[in-house]
Amino acid sequence: MGYTVSKTSPHKNQREPTMSERNQLIQQLKAYRHKSVKRHELVGGQSFTGVILLADESEEETAIEAVEKWLSLYERDDFLKKLGAVEAGHKRHVFKDIPIIASGRAFIPKYYRHTTISHKAKALLYHQVGRRNFSTLCHLMKEGVRVTKPLALLSLYQRGMIHSEVLFTEKIPDGFINYKDLAPTLAVTDAKYRREFLSALAAELISLHHARAYTEDTDKNTFVLKSDDGYSFIFLDFDNVYPWRPPNFKRRAKxxxxxxxxxxxxxxxxxxxxxxxxxxKESWGERFTKEIFLRLGRMK
Structure with missing residues (x-):
């Protein structure tokens, strides 16, 4: 109790991290100390130990309100049916259709169910997937990258083993469009407008990569807002970020x-x-461009 988020400073180094630095990055995410609230919960007739990690300890009341509203959903048969479908399938789901309202703000819950022994064992060795997403979002916010704002992570344990996690993030503001929905329109606009967008996107990706975040599906989890001042971006969903897998030459090109x-x-x-x-890294020039074309299936 009483832990606060550790202080970090923006990472400005543009070179590739050394092995020693990569080990430090692993420790950095593992060492995040968020203020936690530990409680005993009765969920669906079963007893759990619930741990709530706070992204910002000043939001404790809001986080507890969000968690309590989420747990109250377990009393609804229609919700339990949806939860059962998730547990029988992919084991994780974003409940976009069930926003949680706390302190007058809307939060979107993402549910993670851990059913296998390997999942539970990984949670003992390193952060499980929900915690990775939560800690990465907190880290990126401190690095100045615009992401969906995390409120809290609820972890439920039974007999000392992880059962499930729920990540609460603030709803994306109105007006933002998923990049995948915007791209077809952008691709057929005048070159001038395409270049304006691509310049803005390049700057945002640099910011993300400087913060050492790499995922395989960044394009699917990028939201864009066009305004008179240019383009704004929000990144979300970092389930697949690993500190030992930083952006390198090939990952950047990918x-x-x-x-x-x-x-x-x-x-x-x-x-x-x-x-x-x-x-x-202008010296990468032709080699880097060739790598991108190779991944696009357009040999140059």
């Missing part, structure tokens, strides 16, 4: 290729150039 698959070749070259300028 990330960019996922965003560029419907853009013409000249735009691919433009964004690769913009990205490398911001990264300070």
């Amino acid at each position: 990330n960019l290729s996922k965003f560029l698959n419907i853009f013409p070749d000249e735009d691919v070259q433009f964004m690769a150039s913009e990205y490398l300028k911001l990264l300070g």
Whole structure:
């Protein structure tokens, strides 16, 4: 009790991390100390130990309100049916249709169910998937990357083993559009507007990569808002971030290729150039662009 989030400073180094630094990154996420609230919960007739991790201890009342409203859903047969479908399938689900209102704000719960021995064992060795997502979101916010704002993580334990997790993040503001829905329109606009967007996207990806975050599906989890001031971005869902898998040459190229698959070749070259300028790695030039085209299936 009484723990606060550890202090971190923005990472400005543009070179690739050494093995020693990668080990430090692993320890960094493992060492996050969030204020926690430990309680005994009766959920669906079963007894659990519940631990609530707070992204910001000043939000404790809001977090507890959100958790209590979530747990009250277990009294509804229609909710239990939805939960059963999740547990029988992918084991994780974002309940977009059941926003949790706490302190007058809307939060979206993401549920993780841990059923296998391997899942439970991993939780003892390293953060389980919900905790990884939560800690990564907290880390990225401290690094100045705009992400869905985390409120809290509820972890339920039975007999000392992880049973399930629920991550509460603030609802994305109205007006933001998923990149995958926006891209087809962008790809057929005038080159001037495409380049404006790609320049803004390159800067956001640099910010994300400087914070050492890499996922295989960043493009699917990017939301965009167009305004008079340009483009704003929000990243979400970092279930698959691992501190020992930082962005390197090939991973950076792979990330960019996922965003560029419907853009013409000249735009691919433009964004690769913009990205490398911001990264300070113009020397990668032709080799980096070739790697992107290779991943796009367009051999150059």
